[in-house]
Amino acid sequence: MKKVSIVGFGRFGKTLYRLIKDDFIITLYDINIISHEGLTKSTIIAKSLKEIYSSEIIFYCVPISSFEDVISKHKKYFQNYHILIDVLSVKMHPAKIFKKYLTNTQALLTHPMFGPDSSKDGFQNLPIILDKFTTSNEIYQFWKEYFKSKNLKVIEMSARDHDRLAANSQGLTHFIGRLLDAYHFEGTLIDSLGAKKLLEVKGQTCNDTWQLFMDLQLYNPYTKQMRIKLGNTFDKLSNKLLPRQINSQFITFGIQGGKGSNNEEALHHFLHQAEIKRFRIKYLYTSRNVLQALYRGNIDRGQFAIANSVAGIVDESIQVMGKYK
Template identity: 45%
Template sequence: MNIGVYGLGRFGTFWAKELAKHNCGRIFGYSRHKKENIEGIKQVDEQTFLQECDIIYICVAISSFETVIKSIKDKLKKGTIIVDTCSVKVYPSKIMRENLPDGVFSIASHPMFGPDSGKNGVKGLPLVIFPISCPKDIYNNILENFKSWQLEILEMSPDSHDREAAWSQGITHFVGRVLDELALQPTELATTGYRRLMSIVEQTCNDPIQLFHDLQKYNPYAKQMRMGLKGALDYVMQDLVSQED
């Protein structure tokens, strides 16, 4: 089995290494800008990549996903399985459903971890997965492979994922960026709670700012989350003002 990772950015490189580590097959990588040698990954040109790979994980920015799918859709061989790894699910699922030709299968996935949270191993970490257009036997084979990694597998529809993710991942990244704007510094007076806040900043702000923007733009429930957060902040601020009177 030939497995491909399209996009060798920070997450794509991490994901390719995990696929190689778990002996998923021959691992191919493609990136517009050739990367330094990655152990266990064979980097090839796009044409070779698309013809050789049986399963292709698309690991590009959410905002680039549609462009990539439209650019490769007519070059894919019949039977290819396309798996997105975006942090939102409704948007890429719609793009795959509307653009991939007959005979090319699609699965939505979201590994809810990355280079930081998975640096000590991925055992027990959550992965969301859902078939978009894929025969049951093929989907089940991929599902069983991920189970062998000892991941926490969550089969969830794209809409359910985005609804929950807006109030978990989305709000975490939002709060992390807000705290980063405050330029908080370590202090000898740091409580456990403060150190946890600092860890949120570190975890979220290590990712490209593009990920933050895309999480807020392409999750249909993110605006509702932001309005809820603003309303809660306004309420607490007003409560404090009332205590001053």
């Protein structure tokens, strides 16, 4: 029986252990104390880093953001007969780290797309992504066949393709889940099927750690683009919901000043030049009120002063311009 070490015995380390414990002699290692409860008799709990590397195969089930730290600290134990396997939810990052620290040791990139929740009734048909990376054909075939023999659905894909797809799938899903959580989206008496599904998405994604969420967003080079695109799409959709004109009879202007202010005078000058005859003016007194009213669709157009020939730059306007777009 081959010897396998699992570094990191958290949510996923425990799930992996459940999957492979009967097929290998397992050594576990964690920075926290591991209890013997529920472990097979042959399972060893390593007390030193050196013990980990008495196994031929090492799985790293550590947080994405700790991965480089772990690999750099363990580097001195790596031998050319070791096979290192990462299971992170991002793939370009571990590829980069392995390239940086490994010389003659083989490494396999995997993303098992399951955790304790989705595998609680078994592993049947759960997906695992594989990138052969620096493993030999023989080693790669061994693990590919092994995962298939566990009824996992093996998907072969490069680290880059994985991250590009994952940003727009897992990355987006976790972002929406966290958005719903931060919004305090809750069930109501009158939830439609769709609302119930969103509640499930919120529940599932927030069942994972906040650290995993942050790491998915920060260590996949494509998630930033995803968030920027989602934000721009959000703004465009919101803008479509602003009324074309608040009142079809006239244009509603909101101005920074009060009645008789310089702002009003300037507006009348503009209205005269633009030959706008049907209008209403809302006196909103501050630039903040003007921008807020525009944002909320309470006025059609807003006006405020940025500079004044006597007093110079109007600080309030400049400052509040940073709050709205």
